[in-house]
Amino acid sequence: MPPSKSCPGRNPGQAYLKLISQRALALKKDKTMDKADIENRFTYHAPKPGQPEIYEGIREQAKSMAFNLVGPCPESRELSLAITKLEECVFWANAAIARAK
Numbered sequence: 001m002p003p004s005k006s007c008p009g010r011n012p013g014q015a016y017l018k019l020i021s022q023r024a025l026a027l028k029k030d031k032t033m034d035k036a037d038i039e040n041r042f043t044y045h046a047p048k049p050g051q052p053e054i055y056e057g058i059r060e061q062a063k064s065m066a067f068n069l070v071g072p073c074p075e076s077r078e079l080s081l082a083i084t085k086l087e088e089c090v091f092w093a094n095a096a097i098a099r100a101k
Contacts, residue, residue, distance in 0.1 A: 045098040062090045
């Protein structure tokens with residue numbers, strides 16, 4: 001593979017690996033995201049008693065909002081984005097509950 005024009009003497013794979021290494025070092029210095037935080041973010045959290053009911057309530061509220069949006073809004077990219085953001089809202093709200101210590 002010929003050397004990359006953006007990194008003379010290196011191929012793109014080497015440049016990518018160097019960038020990843022630099023980011024990993026920066027992550028170690030960042031006190032807001034440590035190993036425990038990463039473990040918590042990427043670990044399955046089984047529902048605790050009472051949580052399934054909370055999740056259901058959040059989903060019901062979001063579903064109601066979705067119907068409120070779909071009614072008056074014309075089919076469009078903007079409506080699609082609004083519904084997607086609503087789904088993201090449900091996801092992050094549920095994640096906040098599930099990941100709480």
